[in-house]
Each structure stands twice: as C-alpha cells, then as structure tokens.
Amino acid sequence: MKASTPSDAIVATGQNALALGFSGNLGNIDAYISAVNRLPMLTQEEEVSLARRWRESNDLAAAQGLVLSHLRLVVSIARGYLGYGLPHADLIQEGNIGLMKAVKRFDPDQGVRLVSYAMHWIKAEMHEYILKNWRLVKVATTKAQRKLFFNLRSHKEGLDSMTPAQVDALAKTLNVKREEVIEMETRLSGRDIALESPTDDEDDKFSPIAYLSSESSEPSKVLEAQRFDRLQSEGLETALEKLDPRSRRIVEARWLANDDGSGATLHELADEFGVSAERIRQIEAVALKKMKGSLASYV
Template structure:
C-alpha cells in the first residue's frame, strides 16, 4: 500500500474509531477530497476487482455471520450499539451531500457520508470472521476502505455510493487478511482438501433450503466420512466471543436488532468469487515461494507455519543445535519475506 494508506492505518492502529473519533483521520485525508469531480477511478476499480479475484475467501458464509454471539460489555457489541444510533441517509440527503463533497470538497459532508455507512462495514466484516478471528481488526480496515471510497467516489459513473464503497471495504479487509494470516495446514489428503473447499458452501446451500446441515447429511452429500466432516467443521468454526446480528441492541424485548438497522440487501456480496480457483492460485504461489527457500529455511517454514500442531521453537532449536531465539528470528524473517513475496505478486 502507499505511504498515505500506511499513515491512515497507523492512525487507526489498536482500536476501531467511533463516529465522533475520526476527525483526525479525516483531516489527514483532506487533501484527497480536492478535485474529486475530475478524478478518474478506473485504475482503482480494476485493481479492486483483481484483488478480489486473487485473494482467498475462506469462511464468507452469510449464515455464519448471523450466528455469532457476544456479551453486552464486549467491545464489538458496544461499537455496534454506538453506530446504530446514526440513521441511514435518505436518498435525496445522500445525493445532496455527495454533490456538496464532489463540488466543494466539503469535509463535513464526507464525514456524514462515512458515518451513515459504518454499519455496512460491520455487515461485510462479519462475513469474513472465519478467515480472521479479530473482527474488530477487520472493521478497522473496512473503515479505512470506506473513507477511501467516499474520497474517491464519482457519482457521474452511475454506481450507488454503497455499491462502490462495498468494493473498497472488501478490498481493504481482504488485503489485511492476506498480510496478516498465519498459514494453517488444512489437510493433505484428497478427502480433507475436498472438505475444505466445499464444506461451508454445502452447509450454506442446505440452510438456504431450510435443511439442518447435520454431519451425516453433509458426509453423504460430499462423499466423505462423517468423522472427517466433524473434524473439519470444528477446525473451520470461529472461536471466542460470537455476535448475533439478531441480538437486541436495547434492554427491552421491543428493541431493534442490529440486523434491523443494516442497509438493504441490494449491496452485492459477490457469490461468484471462485473459492476453489482463488485458493489454488494462493497455493501455487505458496509452493513457488517455498521452492525458492534454502533447505533449512524450507524445513523451518514447513514445521512452524504449515503444521497442524507446530513443534515448539525449542524443539526445532535442539534439532539444529542453535538457540530458541535464533529459530524465532528465522520464523519472523520468513513470515515477513512471505508477505513481501505475496504483495509483489498481487502488485
């Protein structure tokens, strides 16, 4: 990413900024709001589509996103409750603010547009919860993408702001996942790979038909053992606090849920990203990366980053006759090297 984007991320690092706390970021972005009406976004749009196609989309089930649970004092719950106080803009009000922004670069208009779409970021981030456990980090990145979308939006191209913003939000979230993922060995057998690629998709298909996706039924439909289904289901399940989009935001039973406050379903969350194709692309690049490593680095990489149960640093250190700290340094260097390799590949 550019140094400007890095600065945006540094400003937000460590927390998800609430609607009233984003002034500093907006001031830093102020220069980007000038001359918007004449700026072309074609290159950025093409880059977003390319990134969306290349990145893995593990665990983007919308049904899973609706089954998360959190406690009232959880930061996610508090954040959702806060942003839900802000009403969605009426179409004429949104158009007025967009016109004001594109014609004059009015920073206050930009703020209002961003605040009104913060719920869209949460909606999209929840769909990637299985790919990255810290949902607040994903919301943070999505908020940066939303601000970028507002700064780049050109109404003359015909797309709604929410539609255009959804691609920026998703691209920032997906790029963040790619930059920060820890490689996990999903499995090496044909059965395990088949499950990894198809289990979530089959569960969603059954639930959409009103059928409970029991392990036995899933095993029959996918042609694998019931035991394998149970193991993979557990492996792909989210851990820690979970959030329900149907959970009430207030204390009384008549309170609205966060789901009630979300934008309509006219925001396309692309269902045709090609899960298998994306994963195969990533797998091919990973193989190429590993082949370029020196023998010792290759072995340490596989043991520490590709094993279901990685051996301890001390265990590997004993094997090579070096210190535990030396192995930790090698691991950190390999992770950073992989990030650079993947970033160069994605352009």
C-alpha cells in the first residue's frame, strides 16, 4: 500500500474545505492562522509534480494544493504590513489573491521554488491594497513614490523629521530625487481629518464641517438661486409681453420703475390715463393675476 504524502493531504484538503487543518470556526483570524500553519509543506519534487499537473492538465486540485501549502507564507508577509493600521485579515485576503495569480503563472521548469516566485505577487497585491485604503487621498501614484512609501518609515530614525543628510542618503539609496523624499515625508507626516465630529457635544462647533461648509453652495440653495434669477429675467419679461400696453405700463410704473419699490401712485396713473384711481387699481389687479399665471411655469 502506497504511503500518503503531504501533497496528497493538501489536494485532499482542496477537495474538502473542512478537511486537514480547516476544521472548526474559521471566522476568527487567529483560528485561520492556526489552521494554515498546520497545513503540510511540499518538497521540491511534490511542488514540481503539482505545478506540471496544473499547467499541462488544468488540474484544479493540483492548483489548490499549491495554494494551500503556501498560505502560511501570505500570513507571514502580511504580518510585516500591520504598521499601516489596516486589518490583518484584509491584508491576508489580498495576499491570497496575489498567491493565486502566482500559482497561475508559475513555471516549474525554471528551477525556482514557488515560495520565491510568489513573494513578488503577494507583496504587489498588498501594496496595491495599502495604497488604495491607507488614506482617502492617494499618497503614491508613480513608481518612485511607491518605492518611497514602503521604504521611508524603515529609514527614518524616530518620529522627528529627516535631516538634509538623511534625505540625501535615502535619495541616493533608492535612486530618487531628494525633492521626492521630502514630499513623501510631508505626506506621511499628515493625518486624515474627519469633517464631522464623532460626537454630538460641543466639539461639533470646532469640527471642519462647521467652518468649511457654505450655505450658498448647498444644492437646494443653488437651485433656488437659479430659479430666482430665471424668474427675474426670462420669466418676468415673458409675463410682461402677454399684457396689453396700458396694463404693462401700469405694472412697470407701479412695481418695476425703482429698485426700492417706490413706484407711481394710483392717482398719478389715473391722471395719466384720464380714468379714476379705482379703475387703475382694477386694471393692475387683473394684470398681476395674469402675470402670476404666466410665471407659474418658472417656479
């Protein structure tokens, strides 16, 4: 009877998710890490065999065996990025994606172990996740900035700003401009600030939202101002055009002649048109009612 090998056990694990090492509740990150560390490691011969089965036959069980045997590597690498304040579980999850990409592209005939090849892919996925989630505002977009982002902290001595000599040394080591080192140090020294206070007490008045907000920029205020401007220009002119000349003259003289609202009196217009003041008031009332109907579509 042929003795079982670590690769056989790992492939069996891929076929049954609750088999070797993955029993119990894995919702807890500590339980997951403990289960991962119990998975057997592959010898070089077993690794080559599984990799060839995956490349030549598209054997998913073989690919699962390669992935499962290297999950502990992802956990180990993720532990080195905990200083960025992101969840350990999320870092592991992103690293696992990188591991699967590495397994998909791994060529066993190159003479390189999967552990060495996969490290690049695992770190690349973690780097991308950190850069996207460490700040609301992206701090590194170019290749040089990414290099600085992940190396600056380890080269700094304490929390104080770097001296000119340290800046020059780091720029030379990483082959970047000293201005880029200074800029990245400035970015990393800042912190994201919440616009609103997390509490409902007196601290609210000191939160940025209290002095950065502008009522005039609120969407409702902007729309209201736009409607008012349209009402004053296009709407008013359209409404006046629908009046007869006498009614328009009365409305303009009474309400639009002066900005302060001090227009002509009923008696002054009565003398102008040779009618009674009461008749002017009646004409004005009918005209305003007609204008109100015309302006309804602009409100």
